[in-house]
Amino acid sequence: MDKTPAAAPAATSEADPAAACNHLFDEISVGDSATITRRLRAEDAQVLGALYGGTALGDPAPGLGHGGWGTALLHAVLDTRLPGPGSVCIEQSLRFLAPVAIGDTLAASVQVTARDAVNRRLRFDCRCINQHGALVMEGTIEVQAPAQRIVQAPRQLPETRVLDSDGQSLLERARRWAPIRVAVVHPCDATSLGAALDASREGLIEPVLVAPRSKLEGVAREAALDLTGIRIEDVPHSHAAAARAVELAAGGHVDALMKGSLHTDELMAAVVSASAGLRTSRRISHCYLMQTPAYPRPFIITDGAINIAPTLEEKADIVRNAIELAHIVGVAQPRVAILAAVETVNPRMQATLDAAALCKMADRGQITGAVLDGPLAFDNAISAAAAKIKGIVSDVAGRADILLVPDLESGNMLAKQLEYLGGAASAAVVLGARVPIVLTSRADPRESRIASCALAVLIAHHYRDCPP
Template sequence: MSDLAPLAEAVAVDPLVGHPADYHVFHNFLERCKELPAITTAVVWPLSSVALRGAIEAAEEGLIEPTLIGDEAEMKALADEIGVDISNYPILQADTESRAAELGCIMCRSGNAQAIMKGSLHTDELMRAAMNKDTGLRTNRRISHVFVMDTPAYDRTLLISDAAINITPELEDKVHIIQNAIDLAHALGIPEPKVALLSAVETVNPKIKSTLDAAALCKMADRGQITGGILDGPLAFDTAVSARAAEIKKLESPVVGQADILVVPDLESGNMLAKQLEYLGGAQMAGVVLGARVPAILTSRADSAETRLTSCAVAVLMHYATHPVIKV
């Protein structure tokens, strides 16, 4: 018998995460959106089949009212090729990706769009326009990205930040990253999210900067500099999501084993974590950018139309969390 056989058997009998494998998060988001009006959305450069189809399907689901921004002739040719009808949607002509991104930001700044959606252009191109100090979408908050995960083996909505915008965030940046994620969690129906500040270990080590940041951030939350959530860290990934792992390591806190938000040390670790959960763990994920004037629906060019649909739903819930529907 292999030396690994007893370990494999133990994991099969006593898994560290015992939730039955199912999807339980994104369906609820889409159901909630059925009670809400569609949001006007600037769709920037939807010149791939997935990008264009995702925008139109989101419109047909009643999530967004899109304005398509890009080369009109190319979009119409693509629509004919993939069998999508775009005749009912306004089109803004843009000859280049950068001009399309600029027009999308102008629509949002003028109040003609309540969200902006990335099409098939590169993320840097869209964010360069959005982060322009004079003509972009910046506020007094630092802009950050959140992956919202529907993970089969985990019985909670899981948010991961930041895995797409801030490369090596400093302590002050992480304050904004955390507050943005907490505010999104509230919009998604999590009234007091549990925030795990991830590192490689659970103890403060002066040689590991993420542990020092985690300790400082927890104290800042104690002093009211971060509000609306419960913070703990440093925590390793296993103790953040597994009560059994925390028990083995003799850790006790309101966060261990039931984190709603995972705050990663840097973009590389966050991006790898999210995509490992997606490709090897079977997770579904949505992507949204926070801290701007409007929600930015930011997905990978490789993402499916289904992912873009759910990302739109997250943006809808985020919009109406700060702009409640007035019932007549």
């Protein structure tokens, strides 16, 4: 626009989160527009539920679905982009043409169609279009443009990722507890060392770095990380680091272990050693706590990292560990889906036989604290619609809180597909030992490492009252 002062941004914006300056009435012309694009996550729906007095979770009912979210996005465009901060909504008329489901992506757009110079009012045509190109909302909103220039710091919409069953972030819940002492085993690269220091700054852990001091100091120097005030247990190599960390845990000197840059097998070999003193009556197993935009609640995948091809007896312990974790994060009666490729028992498919046996064990009180069903194919476990089509009547189908996979390979691939293709956030922990073990991958983002430490905080404090 030729008449836009140099100090003001252009009045057409495509979701620029750095746009920090509003637009005054005289800087806006008919035809100016702005758009933001957002994906509806389960936690967004939980916020809507709190605002509207319902749950706002799950598949949308016939009718409006999560239409309130589209309305909120349109107002976000007006309040943050065009005209921007200081705008006042005068009236609106919106039509809801199609439901919006968790996982949908909406492009919310506004365009100026009329100007009232006497009252500084602008009329906008408004549209929300989903990821399939379908128009889900349209209408008009009239606003009064701001009278004064307002400049705000650049900001992003807040992201609340891994949640507990009540919709709180793990970090938020863990901060209610005192930090736990964590032996960080051989954090001799910038990623793992930085993660331990980040978790310390977040108030989650008091790290004890178990590694060669000279190597640690070299990594810290190169990555500009500050080790001031951090306790270091100087050991000669990674094998000694694993042994010393386990010794600290067995002696009650630390509340949890956290994997650094050594290989998982090296750490776990020290943990499971008969002489280490960390074993319990349970099989040691791994749990991913995951949150994905396409599913309305957090869920656990187990075991995708420790037990390669578990037997029926081992699967029973893997389920028990996952049920305990679900209880810790607030799911009083978790629903456990025992996964297989099919939902019927087939004598030639061991996973289906194990599933049937585990369900009968639950019926006989050998597995408690949860509702089990299986075999269930993945689609039946997480989609009520898929279960209904196949005629499955189940308290678990479509609402699973725990997914028990047949083996490590399927569990690992499922979790990583959800993370890399499904936008899932995750926390990872090993259970079955006397202390929780934070077991993240070198490729995991900072958020996942922090969430895993937060999960370990909850588990460690639970263990103080209910030792494993």
